[in-house]
Amino acid sequence: xxxxxxxxxxxxxxxxxxxxxxxxxxxxxxxxxxxxxxxxxxxxxxxxxxxxxxxxxxxxxxxxxxxxxxxxxxxxxxxxxxxxxxxxxxxxxxxxxxxxxxxxxxxxxxxxxxxxxxxxxxxxxxxxxxxxxxxxxxxxxxxxxxxxxxxxxxxxxxxxxxxxxxxxxxxxxxxx
Numbered sequence: 462x463x464x465x466x467x468x469x470x471x472x473x474x475x476x477x478x479x480x481x482x483x484x485x486x487x488x489x490x491x492x493x494x495x496x497x498x499x500x501x502x503x504x505x506x507x508x509x510x511x512x513x514x515x516x517x518x519x520x521x522x523x524x525x526x527x528x529x530x531x532x533x534x535x536x537x538x539x540x541x542x543x544x545x546x547x548x549x550x551x552x553x554x555x556x557x558x559x560x561x562x563x564x565x566x567x568x569x570x571x572x573x574x575x576x577x578x579x580x581x582x583x584x585x586x587x588x589x590x591x592x593x594x595x596x597x598x599x600x601x602x603x604x605x606x607x608x609x610x611x612x613x614x615x616x617x618x619x620x621x622x623x624x625x626x627x628x629x630x631x632x633x634x635x636x637x
Contacts, residue, residue: 463527465525477506484558484559485505486502517539522538533568534568536558543628545615550585550587570606588631591626593626603631608631614628
C-alpha cells in the first residue's frame, strides 16, 4: 500500500482524535492506570482539541493516511508549553505518533522533517519536545535526529498519578 502525508484540515478533527487516542493507549497503557488513561485520552485527544489546534494559525498538524484514507500517523507543532526557558520563535513538536503497523517505514522521519521545515520557514531557531522518561525507543529516535536532552523535566498527571517527561531540543538551520 502507498501512504501519503498532508496538512490536516478542519475535516480531520474526528479522525485525529481516534488516531491520537489509539496511539496514546498503544504507547502508554503498560504503566498508566486504566480509568485515568481513558479519561486523559478523552480529554487531551478530543475532536474539539484537534479542531482548535487545526484552526490556530500558530499551530500545524500533519496526517499520514493509507491509500484508502485510513489515518495511521500524525504530528503536531505548537508554540512551546514546556517547563524550560524558551526564546522568541521557539516551537514545540507537541505530538508525533505512527501506528505500530506503520512504524519502521520512515513516516516518523518524514513527519519530523515536515515539522522542521515549517518551523524553519516560520523563523524558528529551535524545536523543543517532551518525551516520556521511560520511552527509550522515542529517545533513541530523537537522538538520531539531532535532538539533545536539556536536563529539564516536566511532570504531567494522568488522573492523580504523576509522570515525567524529559525536555529535548534541536537547533534548526537558518533559512535565507
